[in-house]
Structure formats: C-alpha cells, structure tokens
Amino acid sequence: MLYLDNSATTQMLTEVKEAMLPYLLEEYGNPSSKYYPLAINANEAIKKARENIATLLGCDVDEVIFTSGATESNNMIIKGIADYYGEENKHIITSKVEHPATLETCRYLESKGFTITYLNVDRYGRINLNDLTKLLLESPPLLVTIMWGNNELGSLQPIEEIAELCNSHNVFFHTDATQVVGKINLNVNDIPGLRFLSCSAHKFHGPKGIGVSLIKKDNSGLKTKITPLIHGGGQENNYRSGTLAVHNIVGMGEATKLAYSRLEKNTDHLQRLEKYLQKILIDKFGEVIQFNHDQKDKIPGILSVQFKGINNELLINKLAPIVALSTGSACSSSKPSHVLEAVGLSINAIRSTIRFSLSHLTNAEELNIFNEL
Numbered sequence: 001m002l003y004l005d006n007s008a009t010t011q012m013l014t015e016v017k018e019a020m021l022p023y024l025l026e027e028y029g030n031p032s033s034k035y036y037p038l039a040i041n042a043n044e045a046i047k048k049a050r051e052n053i054a055t056l057l058g059c060d061v062d063e064v065i066f067t068s069g070a071t072e073s074n075n076m077i078i079k080g081i082a083d084y085y086g087e088e089n090k091h092i093i094t095s096k097v098e099h100p101a102t103l104e105t106c107r108y109l110e111s112k113g114f115t116i117t118y119l120n121v122d123r124y125g126r127i128n129l130n131d132l133t134k135l136l137l138e139s140p141p142l143l144v145t146i147m148w149g150n151n152e153l154g155s156l157q158p159i160e161e162i163a164e165l166c167n168s169h170n171v172f173f174h175t176d177a178t179q180v181v182g183k184i185n186l187n188v189n190d191i192p193g194l195r196f197l198s199c200s201a202h203k204f205h206g207p208k209g210i211g212v213s214l215i216k217k218d219n220s221g222l223k224t225k226i227t228p229l230i231h232g233g234g235q236e237n238n239y240r241s242g243t244l245a246v247h248n249i250v251g252m253g254e255a256t257k258l259a260y261s262r263l264e265k266n267t268d269h270l271q272r273l274e275k276y277l278q279k280i281l282i283d284k285f286g287e288v289i290q291f292n293h294d295q296k297d298k299i300p301g302i303l304s305v306q307f308k309g310i311n312n313e314l315l316i317n318k319l320a321p322i323v324a325l326s327t328g329s330a331c332s333s334s335k336p337s338h339v340l341e342a343v344g345l346s347i348n349a350i351r352s353t354i355r356f357s358l359s360h361l362t363n364a365e366e367l368n369i370f371n372e373l
Contacts, residue, residue, distance in 0.1 A: 049253025167193025
C-alpha cells in the first residue's frame with residue numbers, strides 16, 4: 001500500500017525505534033529519582049533529547065516542556081494563559097482554520113466567559129494582517145493563537161509578521177506548529193514575539209504520545225507563568241506533572257536530530273515529489289480536478305485536490321487497498337472540513353476534496369500508481 005496520509009501521522013524511522021528500545025527494556029529508571037545509575041541514565045537521556053529538540057526549534061533548552069502531544073500542548077498553553085491572566089483580560093484571537101484542539105479549547109473558554117474572535121481567512125486559509133492589526137488596536141487581547149502551517153491546505157501563515165504585531169502590542173502569541181516542525185527551517189529565538197509553540201513527534205517520524213510545549217522566557221530571562229493543566233509532582237519546571245515517558249522522549253529526540261540533519265535534503269525531495277504528483281494528476285484527470293492549495297508559501301508535500309463530481313469518501317474507500325489517503329484532518333473526519341468551508345468552498349466541493357500528504361520516505365516511482373487507475 002502507498003501511504004499518503006502523512007499529515008495524520010508518519011512512519012516511525014528505524015533509527016528512532018532502535019534509540020527507544022533500551023529505554024523500554026534495560027534502562028527503565030525514573031528520571032526523577034536520584035543517585036543510582038538507572039535514574040541517572042534516564043535523566044541524561046532526557047537532557048540529550050531536550051538539547052536535540054531545542055536545536056531543531058531554535059530555542060533555549062529549558063524552554064522545551066514535554067507533553068503527550070500537540071493536543072495537550074494547545075490545551076495546556078491556551079487554558080494555562082487564560083486561567084493565570086484571565087481576570088485582567090478575557091479576549092482571545094484565533095482563526096477559523098485552526099486544528100480542533102485549538103478551536104474546541106477556545107469554545108470551552110467561551111463557556112467560561114471569555115470572548116473569542118475567530119478571524120476570517122483568504123482562499124488559501126491565511127489571515128489578513130490588517131484585520132489582526134485593527135483588533136489589536138481596538139480590543140487588545142490576552143492571547144493570539146494562530147497555527148503556523150495548515151494541516152489540510154498546507155498554507156503557511158505570516159508568522160513573523162503576526163509575532164511582530166503581537167510583540168509591539170505586548171500580547172502573548174502562540175502557534176500550533178505541528179505540521180511544520182521538521183519540515184521547514186525555523187528558529188524561534190529569531191522571532192521575539194513568538195512566546196508559545198506546540199508540536200508532536202509523530203508528525204515527523206517519531207513515536208506517538210509525545211510532544212512539546214515551547215514556553216519562552218520573558219524579556220528579563222524569567223520563566224513565563226501559566227497555570228499547569230496537570231498538577232502533581234512538579235516535573236517539567238512545574239509546568240506539567242507526571243512521570244516522564246523516557247522511551248518516547250528519547251524517540252522524539254532522535255527524530256528531531258534526524259530531521260534537523262536532513263532538513264534541506266528532505267525538503268527538496270518533497271518539493272520534487274509534489275510537482276511530480278501534480279503533473280501525474282493533471283495528465284491523468286485533466287479538468288476533472290482542481291487544486292485548493294496555493295503553489296507557494298506552503299508546507300512541502302501537502303496537496304488538497306478536488307475530484308469534481310466524485311464523492312471523496314467513496315473514492316478513498318475504493319482506493320484503500322492500494323493507497324492511504326484522507327479527506328482532511330484525522331481529528332474531524334466525521335464531518336465536512338471546517339477549513340475548506342472557511343476558505344469559501346461549496347459543500348459539493350468539500351465533499352469531493354482529497355488530501356495527499358507526502359513523506360521523504362515516498363519515492364517518485366510509487367506515485368506512478370495513479371497512472372494505472
């Protein structure tokens with residue numbers, strides 16, 4: 001089977017598995033314990049993984065906070081800021097094309113008295129900076145949370161400009177970077193206004209069940225305060241309690257190290273694959289298809305394609321024995337895409353759209369399967 005649903009999850013690399021195995025079997029110590037070798041070894045392994053992740057993200061080592069994944073990270077950051085600072089300001093700005101982990105968290109906060117502004121987007125899912133600027137002037141929010149790259153269209157938001165605006169208005173800015181980490185070059189320390197970031201290891205060939213909340217220190221170098229989502233033993237700088245999943249953390253560290261070392265090579269490969277797949281689809285299906293995604297400023301390897309007059313669920317089901325595809329986000333697969341609705345597509349266009357998401361493990365020869373359909 002040709003696997004083209006890499007925006008949902010990716011195949012774990014062999015090197016990642018091999019790095020994890022000792023910490024599942026022999027090196028089973030609790031890193032929060034002291035003195036004896038099993039605990040020390042576990043703690044050292046976590047330090048190494050944290051360093052690898054900080055290198056990939058371009059941040060300080062002590063700003064990397066381990067979670068179970070981006071969904072928890074989004075909840076932890078958004079709710080944590082709202083709870084800690086919400087008495088002073090109950091306004092949060094987001095967009096209509098965010099991941100459900102952000103949108104549902106914002107809807108929960110609405111039920112607690114917060115005002116949420118959901119920004120409109122253009123045909124490719126990008127916000128209008130003028131709209132954000134106007135809101136920052138008229139009704140300064142506590143937090144702006146905008147995803148870096150869209151999981152259905154692949155569109156990249158103007159993150160540096162958004163961060164600069166938030167910084168100039170002294171507003172917290174969080175980005176869900178789940179789809180871009182390990183796929184594009186980023187350096188958070190070069191974006192002063194970006195204070196919070198979320199990501200998951202399984203989106204770049206690491207294990208499931210592990211992710212990161214990046215929580216930047218303030219301008220004085222002091223830890224940014226938020227209310228923890230999970231209370232308990234005070235691990236992770238008192239941001240997130242619970243015994244650390246050493247094997248998963250080691251796996252994420254290895255995946256980030258590999259992603260960092262191969263970033264340029266993998267990006268070039270994905271861009272070539274994307275162009276090749278587009279050509280195959282155009283040559284094979286002609287006017288039957290229409291691309292929803294932009295051709296620039298996007299995550300390499302994500303294509304959103306309408307097959308006009310064909311129900312996407314039926315087509316995916318028919319192709320399932322030979323090709324793994326999806327209609328969009330795996331977290332909202334039971335209902336029509338809110339992302340495609342927000343960019344102005346009709347219900348018929350939404351129900352005929354399929355997402356192709358490639359991986360650097362995919363090769364061009366495999367894509368020829370579409371010539372045989």
